[in-house]
Amino acid sequence: MPGPLEGVRIIEMGQLIAIPFAMKMLADMGAQVIRLESVARLESYRSDSVYQNDISGEFWNKGANFYEQNRNKLGVTLDLSKPEGLQVLRNLVSIADVFSENFTPRVIKNFGLEYGDLRKIKPDIIMVSSTGYGFYGPWSNFGATGPATEGAAGLAYQTGYLGGGPVMAEIPYTDYTSGEHTVFAVMAALMHRLRTGQGQFVDISQTQATSSTIPEVLMDFSANGRSGQRFGNQDTVMSPHGCYPCRGDDRWITIAVATDEEWQAVCRVLGQNGWAADPRFNDSFSRWKNRDELDALIGTVTSTWDAHELMHALQKDGVAAGAVLDSKDLLFDPHLGQRNFYEVVTHHESTGIPPLPYAGRPWKLSKTPAVNSQPAPLMGEHNNLVLSGLLGKTAEEMAELEEAGIIGYGPTNPRPVQRPSLDEQVRQGRMQRYETDFGEQVRRAFPG
Numbered sequence: 001m002p003g004p005l006e007g008v009r010i011i012e013m014g015q016l017i018a019i020p021f022a023m024k025m026l027a028d029m030g031a032q033v034i035r036l037e038s039v040a041r042l043e044s045y046r047s048d049s050v051y052q053n054d055i056s057g058e059f060w061n062k063g064a065n066f067y068e069q070n071r072n073k074l075g076v077t078l079d080l081s082k083p084e085g086l087q088v089l090r091n092l093v094s095i096a097d098v099f100s101e102n103f104t105p106r107v108i109k110n111f112g113l114e115y116g117d118l119r120k121i122k123p124d125i126i127m128v129s130s131t132g133y134g135f136y137g138p139w140s141n142f143g144a145t146g147p148a149t150e151g152a153a154g155l156a157y158q159t160g161y162l163g164g165g166p167v168m169a170e171i172p173y174t175d176y177t178s179g180e181h182t183v184f185a186v187m188a189a190l191m192h193r194l195r196t197g198q199g200q201f202v203d204i205s206q207t208q209a210t211s212s213t214i215p216e217v218l219m220d221f222s223a224n225g226r227s228g229q230r231f232g233n234q235d236t237v238m239s240p241h242g243c244y245p246c247r248g249d250d251r252w253i254t255i256a257v258a259t260d261e262e263w264q265a266v267c268r269v270l271g272q273n274g275w276a277a278d279p280r281f282n283d284s285f286s287r288w289k290n291r292d293e294l295d296a297l298i299g300t301v302t303s304t305w306d307a308h309e310l311m312h313a314l315q316k317d318g319v320a321a322g323a324v325l326d327s328k329d330l331l332f333d334p335h336l337g338q339r340n341f342y343e344v345v346t347h348h349e350s351t352g353i354p355p356l357p358y359a360g361r362p363w364k365l366s367k368t369p370a371v372n373s374q375p376a377p378l379m380g381e382h383n384n385l386v387l388s389g390l391l392g393k394t395a396e397e398m399a400e401l402e403e404a405g406i407i408g409y410g411p412t413n414p415r416p417v418q419r420p421s422l423d424e425q426v427r428q429g430r431m432q433r434y435e436t437d438f439g440e441q442v443r444r445a446f447p448g
Contacts, residue, residue: 003030017175022182039408055416075377134205146172153210161232
């Protein structure tokens with residue numbers, strides 16, 4: 001059945017995560033997203049983390065991260081450094097509802113693609129700009145990456161262990177956070193246009209999107225003048241509150257105890273009733289004062305348990321506990337399986353990539369489910385569909401565009417990224433472990 005956003009057309013001039021991730025969510029719900037990329041400047045996600053580290057042939061059509069961020073989209077190549085390419089983009093804007101990009105304001109201005117320029121083409125266009133620091137302001141033209149914006153957002157300063165320095169997340173947290181905010185902002189702009197007929201400019205600051213997720217820190221200083229210290233996995237009130245080792249290699253469980261009753265339940269489950277009577281731990285404040293000693297004691301016992309078995313035992317007794325899941329645990333988790341979180345996507349046969357499960361959306365709509373997932377586009381896969389089908393380009397005009405290098409089906413200067421062998425990546429600390437039969441495990445769990 002059609003998705004709830006069927007009929008909405010979005011032109012995406014995105015790169016990496018912030019805008020591609022947001023537009024992927026909208027494409028999942030039925031919007032037609034036309035993704036633009038250049039044959040002269042290869043999207044870095046096309047050349048990195050290629051399937052099975054195989055950089056032979058058309059490696060640019062095998063990038064795992066690219067497939068993750070760009071499902072359900074149409075793919076068009078355009079060289080915007082040439083006037084003919086820019087004109088094609090302007091023609092696409094004239095038939096679009098939304099134009100989205102995550103380049104610096106300086107780049108957009110140089111292309112002549114600011115909101116004022118687009119309004120002259122399509123008066124009710126909605127333009128979405130997602131930048132590291134916002135479209136205007138002293139930092140507006142600063143280059144931005146996940147680590148830089150995470151630091152500027154204040155999140156890194158609040159993250160880390162007691163007595164240690166700031167710690168950043170392993171993933172580009174700000175990109176995903178701003179992407180989620182972008183989805184909401186686009187939908188609000190579409191609702192406004194539906195009611196008034198007016199488009200507008202949507203200015204997303206990735207740092208501000210992340211700062212908005214730590215309001216307690218901002219309010220604590222504005223109301224009390226306090227800058228809190230880093231606590232790692234510990235809490236300012238609760239104890240025990242942490243991540244504890246379990247049986248096996250790199251297996252862990254998180255436990256958070258809010259009340260004396262929950263603490264007594266922990267003692268029962270772990271078979272340590274003496275802890276409940278120990279004056280160091282018999283009330284919440286005493287446990288908090290002696291939290292380091294308590295954490296050490298708990299770790300010696302949890303290390304004899306299987307993480308999932310302990311999670312179920314504690315949860316059964318009313319204690320908030322969760323096994324720490326690695327990527328394999330997540331992929332094969334029965335709870336996520338029953339909720340159909342993963343969607344198996346079949347790739348173009350030319351890539352040699354088998355059907356693979358992809359993470360779905362965290363929401364479930366009972367009346368308007370997502371569309372059936374399609375793989376991210378091959379490079380230039382939908383040039384003819386979009387440029388001929390929507391813009392009316394003739395075969396001769398298409399040939400002229402390809403001859404001039406405006407469109408194409410592969411990078412003009414292909415340079416793959418060859419990662420070290422898996423054993424070498426383990427030795428270098430780039431990964432924890434790997435399994436050689438992963439393909440068969442995935443096929444059994446997700447027959448597609």
